[in-house]
Amino acid sequence: MAIRKITEYPEEVLAKVGKPVEKFDDELAVLCEDMYETMYDAEGVGLAAPQIGLNLRLFVMDCDGVKLIAANPEIIETEGEQASHEGCLSVGKVPAVVKRPMKAKLRAQNEKGEWFEAEAEGYAARAFMHETDHCDGKLFIDHLPKMRREMVITRFKKEKRWK
Numbered sequence: 001m002a003i004r005k006i007t008e009y010p011e012e013v014l015a016k017v018g019k020p021v022e023k024f025d026d027e028l029a030v031l032c033e034d035m036y037e038t039m040y041d042a043e044g045v046g047l048a049a050p051q052i053g054l055n056l057r058l059f060v061m062d063c064d065g066v067k068l069i070a071a072n073p074e075i076i077e078t079e080g081e082q083a084s085h086e087g088c089l090s091v092g093k094v095p096a097v098v099k100r101p102m103k104a105k106l107r108a109q110n111e112k113g114e115w116f117e118a119e120a121e122g123y124a125a126r127a128f129m130h131e132t133d134h135c136d137g138k139l140f141i142d143h144l145p146k147m148r149r150e151m152v153i154t155r156f157k158k159e160k161r162w163k
Protein backbone atom coordinates (compact mmCIF):
# COMPACT_ATOMS: atom_id res chain seq x y z
CA MET A 1 0.00 0.00 0.00
CA ALA A 2 1.13 3.51 -0.66
CA ILE A 3 0.00 7.03 -0.16
CA ARG A 4 -0.28 8.75 -3.53
CA LYS A 5 0.24 12.41 -4.25
CA ILE A 6 -3.02 14.35 -4.46
CA THR A 7 -3.47 16.38 -7.62
CA GLU A 8 -4.75 19.89 -7.08
CA TYR A 9 -6.65 22.50 -9.00
CA PRO A 10 -5.92 23.54 -11.78
CA GLU A 11 -4.16 20.33 -12.87
CA GLU A 12 -5.56 19.22 -16.21
CA VAL A 13 -6.49 15.67 -15.22
CA LEU A 14 -9.12 17.07 -12.84
CA ALA A 15 -10.99 18.62 -15.77
CA LYS A 16 -10.98 15.53 -17.98
CA VAL A 17 -13.80 13.05 -18.43
CA GLY A 18 -12.40 9.81 -17.03
CA LYS A 19 -11.91 6.65 -19.06
CA PRO A 20 -14.01 3.64 -18.09
CA VAL A 21 -12.48 1.03 -15.79
CA GLU A 22 -12.20 -2.11 -17.89
CA LYS A 23 -9.91 -4.44 -15.97
CA PHE A 24 -11.05 -5.71 -12.61
CA ASP A 25 -7.81 -7.34 -11.57
CA ASP A 26 -5.28 -7.32 -8.71
CA GLU A 27 -3.86 -4.06 -9.98
CA LEU A 28 -7.22 -2.38 -9.52
CA ALA A 29 -7.55 -3.85 -6.02
CA VAL A 30 -4.15 -2.40 -5.06
CA LEU A 31 -5.09 0.94 -6.60
CA CYS A 32 -8.27 1.02 -4.49
CA GLU A 33 -6.26 0.23 -1.34
CA ASP A 34 -3.87 3.06 -2.19
CA MET A 35 -6.80 5.40 -2.75
CA TYR A 36 -8.26 4.53 0.64
CA GLU A 37 -4.90 5.02 2.32
CA THR A 38 -4.42 8.35 0.57
CA MET A 39 -7.96 9.48 1.48
CA TYR A 40 -7.64 8.56 5.16
CA ASP A 41 -4.19 10.13 5.37
CA ALA A 42 -5.65 13.39 4.03
CA GLU A 43 -8.66 13.05 6.34
CA GLY A 44 -11.06 13.05 3.42
CA VAL A 45 -14.37 11.20 3.07
CA GLY A 46 -14.01 10.45 -0.64
CA LEU A 47 -11.32 10.29 -3.28
CA ALA A 48 -11.59 9.88 -7.04
CA ALA A 49 -8.87 8.56 -9.36
CA PRO A 50 -8.27 11.92 -11.11
CA GLN A 51 -7.27 13.25 -7.69
CA ILE A 52 -4.21 11.01 -7.78
CA GLY A 53 -3.51 11.89 -11.40
CA LEU A 54 -5.34 9.01 -13.10
CA ASN A 55 -7.82 9.67 -15.88
CA LEU A 56 -10.16 6.93 -14.72
CA ARG A 57 -13.81 6.60 -13.67
CA LEU A 58 -13.21 5.33 -10.17
CA PHE A 59 -13.72 6.55 -6.64
CA VAL A 60 -13.61 5.34 -3.05
CA MET A 61 -15.53 6.80 -0.16
CA ASP A 62 -16.13 6.35 3.55
CA CYS A 63 -18.67 8.96 4.48
CA ASP A 64 -21.39 8.99 7.10
CA GLY A 65 -21.37 5.18 7.44
CA VAL A 66 -21.30 4.54 3.68
CA LYS A 67 -18.06 2.86 2.64
CA LEU A 68 -17.72 1.72 -0.95
CA ILE A 69 -15.64 1.47 -4.09
CA ALA A 70 -17.33 2.72 -7.25
CA ALA A 71 -15.99 2.02 -10.72
CA ASN A 72 -17.81 3.53 -13.69
CA PRO A 73 -20.23 5.39 -11.40
CA GLU A 74 -23.47 7.00 -12.52
CA ILE A 75 -26.07 8.90 -10.55
CA ILE A 76 -29.33 7.36 -11.74
CA GLU A 77 -31.85 9.10 -9.48
CA THR A 78 -31.99 12.18 -7.32
CA GLU A 79 -34.60 13.72 -5.09
CA GLY A 80 -35.09 16.84 -3.02
CA GLU A 81 -32.55 19.52 -2.28
CA GLN A 82 -29.86 20.35 0.27
CA ALA A 83 -27.48 23.25 0.60
CA SER A 84 -24.47 22.77 2.84
CA HIS A 85 -20.74 23.17 3.02
CA GLU A 86 -18.63 21.11 0.72
CA GLY A 87 -14.90 20.95 0.19
CA CYS A 88 -12.43 18.96 -1.86
CA LEU A 89 -8.95 17.58 -1.19
CA SER A 90 -7.94 18.93 -4.61
CA VAL A 91 -8.97 22.45 -3.64
CA GLY A 92 -7.32 22.49 -0.20
CA LYS A 93 -10.63 21.70 1.55
CA VAL A 94 -11.67 25.35 1.23
CA PRO A 95 -15.39 25.12 1.97
CA ALA A 96 -18.30 26.61 0.08
CA VAL A 97 -22.03 26.07 0.24
CA VAL A 98 -23.20 23.96 -2.72
CA LYS A 99 -26.78 23.13 -3.60
CA ARG A 100 -27.33 19.48 -4.39
CA PRO A 101 -30.19 17.00 -4.32
CA MET A 102 -30.91 15.59 -0.83
CA LYS A 103 -31.01 11.96 -1.97
CA ALA A 104 -29.10 10.16 -4.68
CA LYS A 105 -29.00 6.68 -6.11
CA LEU A 106 -25.65 5.47 -7.39
CA ARG A 107 -25.05 2.71 -9.92
CA ALA A 108 -21.49 1.44 -10.20
CA GLN A 109 -19.24 -1.60 -10.27
CA ASN A 110 -17.28 -2.87 -7.30
CA GLU A 111 -13.60 -3.87 -7.47
CA LYS A 112 -14.65 -7.28 -8.85
CA GLY A 113 -16.68 -5.72 -11.66
CA GLU A 114 -20.08 -6.56 -10.14
CA TRP A 115 -22.74 -3.91 -10.71
CA PHE A 116 -24.58 -2.58 -7.67
CA GLU A 117 -26.89 0.23 -6.71
CA ALA A 118 -26.68 2.22 -3.50
CA GLU A 119 -28.92 4.92 -2.11
CA ALA A 120 -27.90 7.66 0.26
CA GLU A 121 -29.20 10.82 1.83
CA GLY A 122 -27.58 14.02 3.06
CA TYR A 123 -23.79 14.00 3.44
CA ALA A 124 -23.25 10.58 1.84
CA ALA A 125 -25.50 11.49 -1.13
CA ARG A 126 -23.39 14.61 -1.50
CA ALA A 127 -20.27 12.41 -1.62
CA PHE A 128 -21.83 10.18 -4.32
CA MET A 129 -22.43 13.24 -6.46
CA HIS A 130 -19.15 15.02 -5.67
CA GLU A 131 -17.06 11.93 -6.49
CA THR A 132 -19.06 11.01 -9.60
CA ASP A 133 -18.51 14.61 -10.77
CA HIS A 134 -14.74 14.05 -10.43
CA CYS A 135 -15.07 11.11 -12.83
CA ASP A 136 -16.76 13.51 -15.28
CA GLY A 137 -14.01 16.12 -14.97
CA LYS A 138 -16.07 18.36 -12.73
CA LEU A 139 -15.13 19.99 -9.41
CA PHE A 140 -17.53 21.22 -6.75
CA ILE A 141 -16.52 24.79 -7.55
CA ASP A 142 -18.02 24.31 -11.02
CA HIS A 143 -21.42 24.33 -9.29
CA LEU A 144 -20.79 27.74 -7.74
CA PRO A 145 -21.73 31.15 -9.11
CA LYS A 146 -18.68 32.84 -10.71
CA MET A 147 -17.91 35.19 -7.81
CA ARG A 148 -18.03 32.47 -5.16
CA ARG A 149 -15.97 30.18 -7.36
CA GLU A 150 -13.28 32.88 -7.66
CA MET A 151 -13.34 33.40 -3.88
CA VAL A 152 -12.67 29.71 -3.23
CA ILE A 153 -9.83 29.63 -5.77
CA THR A 154 -8.24 32.79 -4.35
CA ARG A 155 -8.37 31.44 -0.82
CA PHE A 156 -7.00 28.08 -1.92
CA LYS A 157 -4.03 29.76 -3.65
CA LYS A 158 -3.34 31.94 -0.62
CA GLU A 159 -3.43 29.03 1.82
CA LYS A 160 -1.14 27.07 -0.45
CA ARG A 161 1.45 29.84 -0.30
CA TRP A 162 1.39 29.81 3.51
CA LYS A 163 2.14 26.10 3.67
Ligand code: NI
Nearest residue numbers: 087088089090
Ligand atom coordinates in the same frame (compact mmCIF):
# COMPACT_ATOMS: atom_id res chain seq x y z
NI1 NI B 1 -13.26 16.32 -4.43
